[in-house]
Amino acid sequence: MSGTWGLACLVTILGAVFVHTSTGQARGPTAVTLDRNVLHGQGLDRIAPCKKEVTISGMQQMSARELFKGAFVVDVWETQDGGTLLLKNYPFDQFVQVLQGTTTLISSGGVSRSYAAGDLFVVPRGFNGTWTVSRGFREILIIEAESLQAGIGQFE
Numbered sequence: 001m002s003g004t005w006g007l008a009c010l011v012t013i014l015g016a017v018f019v020h021t022s023t024g025q026a027r028g029p030t031a032v033t034l035d036r037n038v039l040h041g042q043g044l045d046r047i048a049p050c051k052k053e054v055t056i057s058g059m060q061q062m063s064a065r066e067l068f069k070g071a072f073v074v075d076v077w078e079t080q081d082g083g084t085l086l087l088k089n090y091p092f093d094q095f096v097q098v099l100q101g102t103t104t105l106i107s108s109g110g111v112s113r114s115y116a117a118g119d120l121f122v123v124p125r126g127f128n129g130t131w132t133v134s135r136g137f138r139e140i141l142i143i144e145a146e147s148l149q150a151g152i153g154q155f156e
Contacts, residue, residue, distance in 0.1 A: 101135060
């Protein structure tokens with residue numbers, strides 16, 4: 001699957017997501033368009049590094065931007081310096097599309113999977129292992145909102 005097709009497909013699918021207007025008036029749902037500039041890394045906000053307990057290396061220069069929040073959250077996340085995280089009982093199911101760079105996940109059982117720009121994958125809840133990303137790695141991720149809120153403390 002080409003990266004362009006995958007991103008176009010993802011943007012089309014997510015663009016069909018409906019949310020209520022912020023005015024609270026009964027106008028009905030409005031489609032949400034994902035900002036292409038953010039998908040290309042523009043306008044991301046610096047975020048704090050992950051906890052030392054989960055950081056094996058790097059991951060000190062990270063940025064993100066939330067694009068949508070409803071029953072699930074859609075974020076763009078980027079690390080400028082790359083690095084490796086140790087994941088123990090990963091607290092949520094996470095859908096990922098790699099927008100830039102490469103990443104490798106190695107399970108505690110030794111199974112290694114690598115992904116590059118355009119690739120799509122899921123990190124399942126309960127995953128144990130390492131997650132390594134290249135310098136300049138950027139992804140779009142989708143996580144169920146309640147799971148994210150309950151599990152994000154593992155990293156912050």
